[in-house]
Amino acid sequence: MFSYFYRKDTKIEMIDWNPILLSLKLALLTVIILLVISIPLAFWLSHKKSKLKSIIEAIISLPLVLPPTVLGFYLLITFSPNSNIGSFFSEYLGINLAFSFTGLVIGSVIYSLPFMLQPILTGFNSLPKSLSEASYLLGKSKRTTLLKVLLPNSKQSVITGIVLAFAHTIGEFGVVLMIGGNIPNETKVVSIAIYDEVESLNYANAHLYSGVLLAITFIILLLVYLRKNTNSNLL
Amino acid sequence: MLTFNLNKTHTNSAFELDVTFDLNKGDFLSIYGESGAGKTTILRLIAGLDAMHNGHLKNNDTIWFDSSKQINLKPQLRKVGFVFQDNSLFPNMTVLENLEFALKKGQSKSIVFELISSFGIEDLVNRNITSLSGGQQQKVALARAIVQKPSILLLDEPLSAIDDENRHMLQDLLLKIHHQYELTTILVSHNVSEIFKLSNKVLKIKAGKIEKSGTPKEIFTSNTNSNQITLIGTVLDLEYINEVYTILIQSNNGIVKQVVSKVEFSQYKIGELIEISLSGFQTSIQKVKIE
Numbered sequence: 085m086f087s088y089f090y091r092k093d094t095k096i097e098m099i100d101w102n103p104i105l106l107s108l109k110l111a112l113l114t115v116i117i118l119l120v121i122s123i124p125l126a127f128w129l130s131h132k133k134s135k136l137k138s139i140i141e142a143i144i145s146l147p148l149v150l151p152p153t154v155l156g157f158y159l160l161i162t163f164s165p166n167s168n169i170g171s172f173f174s175e176y177l178g179i180n181l182a183f184s185f186t187g188l189v190i191g192s193v194i195y196s197l198p199f200m201l202q203p204i205l206t207g208f209n210s211l212p213k214s215l216s217e218a219s220y221l222l223g224k225s226k227r228t229t230l231l232k233v234l235l236p237n238s239k240q241s242v243i244t245g246i247v248l249a250f251a252h253t254i255g256e257f258g259v260v261l262m263i264g265g266n267i268p269n270e271t272k273v274v275s276i277a278i279y280d281e282v283e284s285l286n287y288a289n290a291h292l293y294s295g296v297l298l299a300i301t302f303i304i305l306l307l308v309y310l311r312k313n314t315n316s317n318l319l
Numbered sequence: 320m321l322t323f324n325l326n327k328t329h330t331n332s333a334f335e336l337d338v339t340f341d342l343n344k345g346d347f348l349s350i351y352g353e354s355g356a357g358k359t360t361i362l363r364l365i366a367g368l369d370a371m372h373n374g375h376l377k378n379n380d381t382i383w384f385d386s387s388k389q390i391n392l393k394p395q396l397r398k399v400g401f402v403f404q405d406n407s408l409f410p411n412m413t414v415l416e417n418l419e420f421a422l423k424k425g426q427s428k429s430i431v432f433e434l435i436s437s438f439g440i441e442d443l444v445n446r447n448i449t450s451l452s453g454g455q456q457q458k459v460a461l462a463r464a465i466v467q468k469p470s471i472l473l474l475d476e477p478l479s480a481i482d483d484e485n486r487h488m489l490q491d492l493l494l495k496i497h498h499q500y501e502l503t504t505i506l507v508s509h510n511v512s513e514i515f516k517l518s519n520k521v522l523k524i525k526a527g528k529i530e531k532s533g534t535p536k537e538i539f540t541s542n543t544n545s546n547q548i549t550l551i552g553t554v555l556d557l558e559y560i561n562e563v564y565t566i567l568i569q570s571n572n573g574i575v576k577q578v579v580s581k582v583e584f585s586q587y588k589i590g591e592l593i594e595i596s597l598s599g600f601q602t603s604i605q606k607v608k609i610e
Contacts, residue, residue, distance in 0.1 A: 214407035217368050220394045221401045222421045223467065232420065236411035 099292050102269050103277035107297075110185070110273060111253040114192040118200040118249050121193070123242075126201055127230050130208040145198045152195065156262025159191050163263060181263075188264045188271055192253045200249040207241025208234055240312065247308050251301055320344060321471060321503055325364045326373035326386075336360055336527035339374075342520070344470075347497055347504045349514040351538070352524035358507040361524070362473045365505070366401050367394035378471065400464030400472040400502075404479060406456045408448045414459050415444040421466035434462040437499070438492065454485030458492065465500060472497070474506040478513065487571070490516055511539055511592055511607060512551050512571045539607055540594055548597040550575070551607060554587050566604070568593065577604060 129137055147155055163181035164170045173179045181187035211234060219229040235242065257275040264271030266280060274293050281290040321342040328335045336357045342348055350358045363369040365376060367383065371391075376384040383392045408417050418431045435441055438458055443451065451459065457477050464472060474493075478486045494517060497504050508514055514521055514535050521538045523531040531538055540549055552570035559565075564584035568575045577595060579587075583604065587593065592607040 212405060212407065214403040214405055215409065217394070218401065218403065218407040218409075219420075221366060221368075221397075221399060222463075223395045223398065223423060224420075225395065233409050233411070237409070 099289055100268075100277070103272050103274040103293065104296055106185075106269065106272065107254050107274040108300075110188055110192055111250045113189050114196055114253045115200070115246055115250050117189070117193050118196060119242075119246070122197065122200040122204050122245065123230070123235065126204040126208055127226075127234065129205055144201055147195045148198050152256065152258025153262060155195060156191070156259040159187075159194070159259065159263045163187050163190075183263070183265045183267060183271060185264075185270050188260060188273075191259050191263045192256060195256060195259050196249045196252045199252045200245040203241045203245040203248065204238065207238030210241075211237055243308060243311070247304060250304065254297065254301065320379060321365075322375070322377045323365065324374040325361060325371060325376065327360065327364060327369070327371050334527040336364075338522070338524070338527070338529055340522060340529070340532065342503055342505070344503055345501060346520055347494075347506070347518040348520045348522060349506045349508050349518040349535070350522045350524060351508065351511075351514060352530075356524040357527040358524055359475050360527075362401070362475050362505060362507060365397075365471070366399050366473055367392060367397050398467060398469050400467070400469035402457070402460050402464050402472075402474045402477040404476045406460040406477070408456055408460055408463070410448050413445050413447060414440065414451070417448065417459060417463055418466055421463045423467055426467070430466055430468070434465060437496070438462045452485075454481050454489065457481060457489060461489070461492070461496070465496060468500060470503060472502045472504040474504065476507050476509065479509065486513070490571075493517060511535075512553075515539070515551050516571050540596075550595040550597075552593060552595065554589050554591045554593060556589060557584060557587065559584070566593075568595065568604075570595075577602065579604065 129141065160182060161167060162169050163173075165174050165180070165182070170181055173181050179186050181190065215233055215237065216229050219233045220226075224232070255275060256273075257279070260271065260273055260276060261279075264273070264276070266272050266276050272280070274297055278290050278293045278297075281287070281293065323341075324339040326335070326337050334357070338357075338361055340348075350361060352358050360369060364371050365383075371384055371386070373386045374384065375382065375386065378397075381392075382388070382390050383397055384390060409420065412420060415431070415435075418434065419428065422428065422431065435444060438461070440455070440458060440462065443455060443459065448456065448459070461477065478489055481489060490513060493504075493506075496502070497517075504517075506514075506517060518535060521531075521533060521535050522529055523538055536549065539551060550568075550570045550572070552568035552575065554566055555569050555574065556567040557565075558567065564579050564581055566577050566579050566584070566587060568577060575595070587604075587606070593604050594607050595602060595604045
């Protein structure tokens with residue numbers, strides 16, 4: 085088996101760094117967009133008790149349970165120029181969503197939303213209700229209360245959300261394959277590149293890509309846990 | 320003057336809250352009653368934190384709530400001072416930052432330094448909230464509630480989790496600031512001696528309705544003879560030494576030892592609330608009747 089992985093005739097080519105950079109770019113953009121969406125959404129959900137809240141929570145959590153290919157399939161249909169949304173984007177904004185980096189970002193945002201939203205929502209819900217009420221009674225708006233009181237006291241939850249969403253986006257495969265395909269410098273992210281290299285029996289390159297991915301994710305998680313444990317020791 | 324007629328039907332409880340009362344400027348009202356009687360709800364309705372179904376609420380000439388006119392002022396605009404049972408100080412800020420956060424736009428910081436000095440918290444200003452004791456936290460919470468110089472101060476059992484020594488100190492502080500800042504204060508409390516010490520009016524609430532209202536003496540003592548001095552306290556111990564029966568009572572003024580007859584001795588239990596009356600040279604004790 086060992087020789088199978090390292091066949092003498094396997095040619096180690098110069099590794100193409102673009103898939104790794106593309107993955108990092110996709111994950112970074114996704115995390116930034118998700119932060120902007122998730123913080124106000126979590127704040128709104130933490131204040132709501134209606135049935136609408138349950139429906140929205142259920143929809144947002146769908147990617148947690150759905151196979152990525154199912155989500156990718158529906159997104160592909162939605163993004164295709166034959167659909168209303170796809171044709172709107174291509175006609176009015178000049179953006180093709182299917183098999184493009186923009187489409188990949190939108191897909192990643194939808195796919196990773198619960199991973200960012202849930203920790204932040206849990207963080208907000210775990211704070212005593214009286215904290216935000218005290219802020220309102222001091223004449224502060226909901227926006228000020230969110231930015232000055234709730235967010236600073238939910239730092240750990242926000243960091244958890246960022247890390248989970250980043251790692252989840254870096255590691256996504258099914259959705260990317262369905263809506264992005266394998267276009268170099270456009271949609272060929274590192275997970276696709278690994279699959280591609282394995283398919284071409286370039287195990288050495290697959291090893292390199294996998295090793296880099298493993299190192300990046302391990303370092304991120306290590307930093308988070310180091311920070312978390314240092315903070316808890318201080319308390 | 321605060322006028323209120325509060326009406327709310329609790330979805331999870333069997334009773335309907337219906338309370339009507341007037342308060343004059345400078346009044347110190349205590350709300351007393353069993354747990355779940357609706358005491359905290361009254362404070363939350365006045366502050367605008369809970370939704371009311373019917374009624375009206377007016378502070379001087381400003382209508383805060385009127386169901387018939389569909390007026391419901393946001394909590395931000397009512398400008399009441401509110402101290403929660405759990406103090407609700409912001410853990411991400413120091414003591415000074417908590418107080419400065421309470422400033423209105425454009426309000427001078429001088430009030431913060433004035434409060435720091437009158438509350439005697441100069442040593443705490445740069446401390447984190449989590450490093451303060453319960454008593455210190457409530458002191459800061461009280462100071463924060465006063466920063467905007469509210470006309471109404473609402474206190475939801477702020478001293479219930481504080482040890483005796485600090486409680487007495489905070490009660491004194493409460494009285495001082497109530498007069499100093501000419502506040503109208505509403506306190507929810509279970510502590511009869513605290514109510515006696517602080518308030519001039521009491522509302523006794525039962526299942527969402529006013530059962531009794533009046534001065535603390537009218538509410539808690541059976542004898543209103545003005546020639547009497549009355550002390551409310553809790554039985555700490557019952558002792559029988561050298562043929563003498565005594566009861567150790569804790570009141571606001573400290574611990575008092577009272578000699579009683581054998582019959583009286585057998586009537587009281589440790590922890591019971593009693594009233595000691597002094598009329599001329601005669602002292603008598605009796606149970607505080609709280610239905």
